[in-house]
Amino acid sequence: MKLNINDKFTKELPADPVLENRRRQVEKSCFSYVTPKKTAQPEMLHVSPEMLANLGLSEEDSKSEAFLKVFTGNEVLPNTTPYAMCYGGYQFGNWAGQLGDGRAINLCEVTHNNKNRALQLKGSGETPYSRTADGLAVLRSSIREYLCSEAMFHLGVPTTRALSLALSGDQVLRDVLYNGNPEYEKGAIVCRAAESFLRFGNYQIFAARQDHKTLKTLVDYTIKYHFSHLGNPSKDTYLAFFNEVTQRTLDMIIHWQRVGFVHGVMNTDNMSILGLTIDYGPYGWLEGFDFGWTPNTTDRQHKRYRFGNQPNMGLWNLLQLANALYPLIEDVPTLEAILNTYQTHFEAESLKMMRSKLGLLEEVDSDLALIQDLEDVLHLTETDMTIFFRLLANFNAEKADEGFNVISEAFYTPDTISEAIKNRWEQWFENYAERLKLETISSSERKENMNGVNPKYVLRNYMAQLAIDDADKGDYKLIDELFQLLKQPYAEQPEYEKWFAKRPEWARIKVGCSMLSCSS
Known part of the structure; x- marks a missing residue:
């Protein structure tokens, strides 16, 4: 197995000088070095052929012992230094301070066919940012992330993607309903891929700490490698950068509304700087059309992240990012003008999107x-x-x-x-x-x-739950069936017609089908 390693994040950004893997506040650093936890008995359950090809790997590679070990965290690739990123964020409207990659460990960056992708294991052990958690993930949530990120890609929605889904062989204790009755579940690890996993919170943490030097270093790095067409760092470049992040965020949310996807937890630490759908936790797909629906049990009371409010939350999160970037720009009127364009552009793009759903070309x-x-x-x-x-x-x-x-x-x-x-x-x-x-x-x-714009098949919660129920019994066939189905969401696929159906009545109240928690 040979990957074209091209690490930049760890080579150009300030690292946490403390190498001890213990929970702590990490100052003036963009990341901390950390080694994934070795697992008891890893088993690869599914690998995306497309993502293999995107990384320059073959099907034969995916069946190797080296692939299994690397993408379950049991072996570190030569000449790489895995790490967890430091970031903060607003959670449900409140500043939460330092958050960071609490159960995600970045392995490396890979370049293939002139495209650079960061590879990240989710559920591979604790990091300095794990707070009171164990840094692990369960099969239930891992199946949902693996299937949904690939499904979203084929729907045409900007998203992170998934390379592999594996069992760790460990048992993980989780309280799925937050009711004081934790149970052991199968542990699992997803390897996900993206051009970058940088999120709004990466910039907010330095602004909140008034560490403007590291903030500028990170922003300049982001522009250099992800927005290079904007030119060299300057006030005008920073404004152009914020404007493009605004447009990408808007575009992503328009796609969410088009296909009926509800993210469920649009905290600023879950907002990609590249406008990608990131962190598939308590997400859901609209069954009945309802602007007031949220899939997240934590959000049940206030419904901050309900379907109809996602566009407003995008704007609110962008306002927080503007506040974080302000020390580098110091131009309130121009920042406000960019935020104002979000509202007007959203109204125009939303109308355009709904026209397309109704088959209307004329205005x-x-x-x-x-x-x-x-x-x-x-x-x-x-x-x-x-x-x-x-x-x-x-x-x-x-x-x-x-x-x-x-x-x-x-x-x-x-x-x-x-x-x-x-x-x-x-x-x-x-x-x-x-x-x-x-x-x-x-x-x-x-x-x-x-x-071409109204999908026939989406990953309804009950579909994912059926795959989870089977997987808990050791049957992984439905994972592959749904994976194949969701590659062509706009095609008729008569052989899969049974999935073009309303949510069954039993799924209305079943855990994992109607509402979901962040317990994963």
């Missing part, structure tokens, strides 16, 4: 009202978002009176729909049919366009 002033009416009627009864938009592509504008029947399979309880609600739907379809008459493309072209 008509009444479209916003049509979309708002649709969102209102979708909330009147539990309607599956993914199935609704996929079926909507079959609507014939010449047969407006059949619209309700076209999408009826998306309703969870069709027998309970009142005549008044049905009338609202019929009125909306009449308006939609009239609007479609303004389009110049054929119905078949519209259907093709709509099916």
Whole structure:
């Protein structure tokens, strides 16, 4: 197994001088050296063929003893120095101080085909940033991260990716419901990959400590390797950098709204500086269309990170990043102007995205009202978002009176729909049919366009839970089946038609299907 190692983070940024792996506050350092924990009996469960190729590795490599040892933390690659990053963050709106990679250890950076990727093990042991935790991960959460990060990539959503999923062979104690009843679960390790795992919190920790020297060093490094097109460090470059981070964050969240993904924990330490979806914890996919839904039990009361509030949270987090970068810029009006563009651009991009979901190419002033009416009627009864938009592509504008029947399979309880609600739907379809008459493309072209942005298959929580239940019994076949299915989320895939279905009733209240905790 040969990788083209090209480490820059550890060579160009200040390291923690303390080499002892104990919990502590780490000052004026971007990272701490740390060695992954050796595991009892590692077993590789699944490897992504695409990510292997992206790293210059072969299928044969993935079956080697060296691959197993390296990507379960049992062996360190020659000439590499694994490390954990130091960062802070706002958690649920409150400054939490130092956080850092508490259960993630970066192995190295690899260059292949002119692309650089950092490789990181999640669940490979404690670090100086583990606080009161053990730095480990369980199979349950690891399956969810492994499958979802790859699924998001194929949906066209900016994301970190996953190379491998492995059992550690260790038992890990977790209180999944936070109710004082911890149980042992199978330990697991995911190797994830990204151009960089830098997040807003990496910059915030130095600003909070007024360590402007290290802050500037890190920002200059980030621009040099990830935003080099912006030019050499200067006030104007820093502003351009913040502007691009703003646009990338907006683009990511627009994609989340398009496919019905809810991150669940948009703390600033979970926000990628590259605009990638990062840290797949208590995420979820909308079943019934609901702006007020959150998958996170910790967020149940205030619903700060609910589906409909994700765009606002993106802006709030960017404001905190602006505050962190301010010492290098000292220009409030320009920073505020950039933040203001987020709001106006989001409204324009959101409208553009919703037009695409409805198959509308022309820009008509009444479209916003049509979309708002649709969102209102979708909330009147539990309607599956993914199935609704996929079926909507079959609507014939010449047969407006059949619209309700076209999408009826998306309703969870069709027998309970009142005549008044049905009338609202019929009125909306009449308006939609009239609007479609303004389009110049054929119905078949519209259907093709709509099916290109409205996925047929997403990783619903109950699907992931079925794979987890099987895996707990030692059966890993469903992991691969879902992995293959989610590679082509927009394709019909008739052989997998059983997954184009509403959430089963049993999943409404089952742990891991309706709400999830951060216990992983």
